[in-house]
Amino acid sequence: MSVASIFPKLERLLPYVSKPIQYVGGEIGSVTKDWEATAVRWALMYPDTYEVGLPNQGIQILYEVLNGIPDVLAERTYAVRLDLEALMRQHGVPQFTHDSHRPVGAFDLFGVSFSTELGFTNLLTALDLAGIPLASEDRGEEHPIVVIGGHAAFNPEPIADFIDAVVLGDGEEAVTEITDLVRAWKAAGRPGGRDGLLLELAGTGRVYVPRFYDVEYAPEGPLRRVVPNRAGVPSRVRKYTTTDLDAWPYPRQPVVPLAETVHERYAVEIFRGCTRGCRFCQAGMITRPVRERSITAIGDMVERGLTNSGFCEVGLLSLSSADHSEINEICSGLSDRYAGTNVSLSLPSTRVDAFNITLAEQLARNGRRTGLTFAPEGGSERIRKVINKTVSEDDLIRTVATAYAEGWRQVKLYFMCGLPTETDEDVVQIARLAHAVIRAGRAAAGSKDIRATVSIGAFIPKPHTPFQWAAAADPAVVDHRIGLLKQVINSDRSLGRAIGIRYSDGEPGVVEGLLARGDRRVGAVVRRVWEEGGRFDGWSEHFSFARWQKAAQEVLGPWGIDLAWYTTREREEREILPWDHLDAGLDRQWLWREWQDALAETEQDDCRWAGCTECGVCPSQDVTIEMGPTGRRLLPL
């Protein structure tokens, strides 16, 4: 049975919506295939608008990996904006893919990648528009298998009711293996129906099927136990780790957006994973170990990516790009190759050292110059020891002064507020630091005409990190400290004028905290919020804290728990955490020791340079650190 395009129906609605180009597909790099000629069909979604979702590296990679298999079809879908959602409901138009405008409900698999928990309500909109029952248990053989991945999937419990399967970790091999199982299951006449397939997936030990686990709660609130409820389902589910990044040179032919998007560039991941060991950083914990892409593979990808896309900007991405073992050679090699062209290179790096400036200088050689950002994360040396972000105050001031001396007029400084053990004094230190930076900068630049922007993010404890047991700060405390910080920064008018302060509202952070460390009881909160109109919770113009508060009160009240129980409550060592049965490779005892070391203000080394710290990932995943130097160089093109 072929599946018709819904485009004629959609086309009638497009004259009435904002930015209609985002819905029409047809981008360079997009793929269309004959429905009939394919055996396994994936709809891949990034649960935000096209402008945010299209550049997502994970979706771009999986799209290419899957479409590279001859009998597999992968198409993309994104969250539709509210104006189109209303029209689609009114005119009976289902959630559609952008490539061939097929209804998402017709695919075998519906894969959704979550970078942030604030995308959860958008999943429900997409399921509902697709005609897929919201609850996993209500779905039949005619509905797609709803599988999620991405960093926020490392605790999928708050949306466990709405999904069929979860993949932890790197997607490249995971989607290939799932595809093989689905192909075989379909070819065999779908033995065991939908549950038969889910059982096979669960049986691999690397796909989590929430429905096959029962969760029990203790009367005081915490979990009592999580147990498989049928045979052949493992008690713990392991993450996927892709090794040898050179063997996976994606994206090769990126989808080039027609609508304007948040990142208009060719992005190449220069390494995956990070072992700096910042204790607040979930990405750095769940993506271990470090796996570098080689300098020559990076050079080849950039060349092919630019030729195929026509982009004029290259982003060298990773969790801490300046840490690549050959970053100097990569930057100078690419700068040489593209000297005299209009290609600009950018390196998102937040390292607080002179090396960061050297790299920025090299990349700026070609003309365009990007901003310079330093991320000390904590205002005092004491709090930086707690979070394991080792940088001394003197080094920081000297580094930023160097940047001003080298000609930068403005730098950005990132900090967090609400960290464990934090006091008012730790946050006030940010102001003193900013003053010292401006003073030293004026001296170094020989000019008063320099500026610094201080950006403050509210800290949110995340699963699979040493701070997973920590109490989040009350938003009122965070607000108070930010107020104090502003006051001290502006206490010196001359210095204060040179410093801009940016901070985000505390309320979305409370919801992010609830969803990040929530259990299955939170699912009913998500559903209630969505039913009350909750959409795009990551967008300040759509986010309603009142809606979340009300739903949380109504749903969680009968359990004797509340928002604060999930967010500002410190956990004990033995408390069963909702994600304990999901194995990111990290040894739970190592995480606990790191938490205790944090409280004792004891720092931890990076295993790339100082030997194994026994986090447990390499032995449990049967992988090793993959890094250079290779000694190779980029030759002129």
Add this chain to the structure above:
Amino acid sequence: MGGKRRQPASDQPPVVQRLRVRYGKRGRMRFASHRDFARALERAIVRAAIPIAYSQGFSPHPKISYASAAPTGVSSLAEYLELGLRERMVPSQVARALDAALPVGFEVLEVAEAGQGSLADRIDSSVWTVEVPGLSERLAAVAVERFCAAERICVERMTKRGLRVLDVRGPVVRLAVSAPADAAPYGVEGLPCAILDLVVRQVTPTVRPDDVLTGLRAVADLEVFEAPRATRLAQGMLTAEGEIVDPLAADRGMACAGALSA
């Protein structure tokens, strides 16, 4: 942000050839805004390795200038732009390469080496065909008659600077009901669909086909119909006889003009 005070002056090669391009946007690409098209074009130029020249300065921009662009949601077979090249190229080769590099729906229809004068000086009017699903030919004829009989028809349009009132009658040189189309609009059988021929002088602010339809609706008290589908068929100078002079006609005489087959 983060700009260095003393920037190195970039040294871009000069323009050695100017090419004028007639292009179209059709099908689903009609939903592209002008900026969407401009980004797609700049990337197509890079992919096709066309030796575009760049502006001087710290943030060089490709030398592309556009004549008035059709609005979002409107098709066109007659959009114009001019490219400044840093190396001489054969226009027909540029036409082929650029057309192949653009997403389907954006089409390069003709490329000619620029002669004297500017493109803008050769364009003062547009010829449109407008499909109006939901409007019968009979009603359309009545409305068109009233429209043409009026001296002024003022309608409101929301612009970026707020609500503006514009006279949509004045700039309309010709408005007539055309023969019916073969295919049902939006694939809906049985839906009536009037087709209008429209010639509009380009004034400021521009009177667009949907403004004319708003005017039609007002003078004849028509129901709200489905979104019309407008296509710009031609732009150029209007002669006293009511003919439109192709803006590339003067350039085409030059030796190396190149046209793709229509």
